[in-house]
Amino acid sequence: MVQPVQHIVIVGGGTAGWLTAGVIAARHQGRRPHGFTVTLVESPNVPIIGVGEGTWPTLRATLKTMGVSETAFFRECDASFKQGARFNRWTTGAAEDGYYHPLMLPQSFGQVNLASHWLAGEGDASFCDAVTPQGRICDAGLAPKTIATPEYEALANYAYHLDAGKFADFLRRHCCEQLGVRHVLADVEEVLLAESGDIRAVRTAQAGEVTGDLFVDCTGFRSLLLGEAMGVPFRPLNDVLFCDTALAIQVPYDDPEAPIASHTISTAQSSGWIWDIGLPTRRGVGQ
Template identity: 80%
Template sequence: MRPIRNVVVVGGGTAGWLTAGVIAAKHKSRQPHGFTVTLVESPDVPIIGVGEGTWPTLRTTLRRMGISETDLFRECEASFKQGARFNRWTTGKADDGYYHPLMLPQSFGQVNLAQHWLSQSDESFCDAVTPQGRICDAGLAPKTIATPEYDALANYAYHLDAGKLSTFLRKHCTEQLGVRHVLANVTEAVLDQNGDIASVSTREAGEIAGDLFVDCTGFHALLIGKALDVPFKNCADTLFCDTALAVQISYPDPDAPIASHTISTAQSAGWIWDIGLPTRRGVGHVFSSAHISADDAERELRAYLGPAGSDLPVRRLSIRAGHRETFWKRNCVAVGLAAGFLEPLEASAIVLIELSAKLIAEQMPACREVMDVVARRFNETTSYRWGRIIDFLKLHYALTRRTDSEFWRDNQRPETMPDRLRGLMELWRYHAPWTLDEFDRAEEVFPAASYQYVLYGMGYSTAVPAGTNDADAIMAGRAMRENAAQTQRMLTGLPRHRDLIRKVVDLGLPRI
């Protein structure tokens, strides 16, 4: 029996340090008995650091790693994220917009409010079932300074400076979790006779051996792609956007409001993200180079920014939409960009890192002899997650009624939609998305509620059957009344977003 004791994470950044931290925290009690986590990071490869949006799962991940939420805000230029607002996605008109909030609808899991909203309510679906859209409209935070770290009054995630996050995680992992940090350039992976990776060769630190290797080398995919030759599955026929232009812009004054949600504004051949951090906004244009030139895309971006953005430097990034056909092969598992990448429309990149790291840590094989069994389970779960995310991202495009450009017309063609999504959209013509019907996994990245917010935010029509269950109708009415009352309580009781961030930095949140 060959026990798994030495885990080697190759590559730093958010993917490498989150993965190393999650594994080290889970197996910290084994370290005195010979269990090690080593992270090998090139001193010459810059962090991509564009994606600054996260999902609420990160709160649990950081808490399990023993990280203080107050320190996160002080060190990573963090702000609160309560969801996303999508502007001009449905019709392209100026008043076209809806929220995908992070709060579940009232009484979710007990009653499907979408069925009742469709036949009874005149207000938006989001406002009818959750306070969060109105909280965002009012520029409020999701908690108060008296709310303990990681606790919430309204569900939230974070917007972060990705470069500062990596530095912050590295410090915590090396000083608190016992992760060994090696600064060295990996030149090749050395394979064993059986095809496993025996070690990685580095210029500065020689050979680094391990029992399990985690490839976090980004788009280079040095281990999973180059050494083990795992093919890449392209999904450009479904998701057309292949280029991003990114820019950072300062606020006009230090007291300017900070949006507590991501703003996604559709353009002629893509969309623009707008993320508010305490000292700046991160803005970028994601577009399809087959439908618009880079020069025209930049003009759209600068038009969005206004005069203040006319001379700002723009960074150009390529997007290769897709993922590896296999994520865990032999004794190597890919996480982060090495596993794949999709456009950042719903901030799925970091949550996929978290879920993969959690799965590796929780199902850490005891020995090499059972690793292939664990790998099969990991690959099945991870493939499902990637497929579901592709479905969900495509849903935003498939529902559009825009016909003003070839990009939007092409996105409505049925042959560009995954088979599973086409089937679900047919089902949803007669039945609102619900928990057990189409979402049967314990950890769905996007639950049924997310599909409801997008479907009904974009005006999708579901036929409501005649007659309703009296008990459900009573429960639905009670839930919607409670939502209205909760909305008023939160609008009067929550602080301004920027004010809370300042208090967190100055005073700190109560520790749990």
């Protein structure tokens, strides 16, 4: 008889680890009185990689599932709206060259395909301007919702820009305080396998053995469980990647009252591109 999974262990923190813990714990709150547990093991000596400041609209549903207050999220994670991306100088390279990739679906999507009409047209309107108002909303510096719009609902589809380090810490507090996730600060020294070849426990330097029925690897490039313990090979794609290196920095605003762009700005260069993400207190820039 197959036994139900009762004890889930996530190895690795950061946004990946805490989002995983939060979604699992939130979906199984009713099983907690019956012994269901979620444990996250995180090294106190491995810093969080502070990139990935742009998100996708599906994160709204994820945070809502976890019971996160969107208002608290904005305040504590230095977050701003993301309504899409503007690609500057990607077509001709001229200073005025640019187009939007909006997060809104074309108007009347499902009833009429505006894309085909745009393709057949002879005008010079961009695809975004022809099928959605979102590019104009971004140009005007407007938000995708009003102050009265309920949390996670939208008048124009949106995602978030955020401070990845603050976001991970915010998720940790929410998971531990609201969802009952057990947090173990410890360095994993050894992964212990059962006779079946499955992982049965991890041995840590500070907290001894942590056992579980199911383990999730959120250790990033180290791939502690999948790569080192289970021997799952890493598949490099260097032969098809046009860019395989990035440099990210945090840049202060010249003017504290400067407007915050509600879209990612991506400017083409001779090699790669420069991204510019506006947060309430700074910009995240990189190439």
